[in-house]
Amino acid sequence: xxxxxxxxxxxxxxxxxxxxxxxxxxxxxxxxxxxxxxxxxxxxxxxxxxxxxxxxxxxxxxxxxxxxxxxxxxxxxxxxxxxxxxxxxxxxxxxxxxxxxxxxxxxxxxxxxxxxxxxxxxxxxxxxxxxxxxxxxxxx
Numbered sequence: 001x002x003x004x005x006x007x008x009x010x011x012x013x014x015x016x017x018x019x020x021x022x023x024x025x026x027x028x029x030x031x032x033x034x035x036x037x038x039x040x041x042x043x044x045x046x047x048x049x050x051x052x053x054x055x056x057x058x059x060x061x062x063x064x065x066x067x068x069x070x071x072x073x074x075x076x077x078x079x080x081x082x083x084x085x086x087x088x089x090x091x092x093x094x095x096x097x098x099x100x101x102x103x104x105x106x107x108x109x110x111x112x113x114x115x116x117x118x119x120x121x122x123x124x125x126x127x128x129x130x131x132x133x134x135x136x137x138x139x140x
Contacts, residue, residue, distance in 0.1 A: 047105045049131035060098040060128070061090055063119075067104040069111045080118055087122035098126040 044064055064072040071078050073086055090097045099119045103112040119127045
């Protein structure tokens with residue numbers, strides 16, 4: 001004897017496996033992707049400039065000069081000697097390594113010049129100074 005149950009036949013395909021696969025792909029891409037992020041120091045206010053161009057190298061060494069004059073590379077505070085050691089090591093690997101110096105608008109120019117001088121002492125020649133783009137509506 002056959003018993004009739006009140007189960008209705010499925011109206012469409014089962015989407016559960018599809019949702020599982022999409023979720024696993026999402027997790028895979030989140031884990032496998034390296035997010036290229038320019039080192040950003042939130043307390044750093046860059047000077048404005050009307051001219052200039054975007055750097056061509058994908059991974060420059062970023063040297064931040066804070067308003068207190070502290071030098072930071074990879075988020076860690078370094079001395080001039082420590083900065084020179086890191087830059088010399090980078091220059092020994094690649095003489096064409098680009099260095100980007102990001103100085104706060106309120107820092108004394110002398111501190112930025114010291115960082116620039118250390119780059120030159122480490123035999124690096126591709127040195128750039130970062131500036132924020134000036135809004136086109138602003139005047140002098």
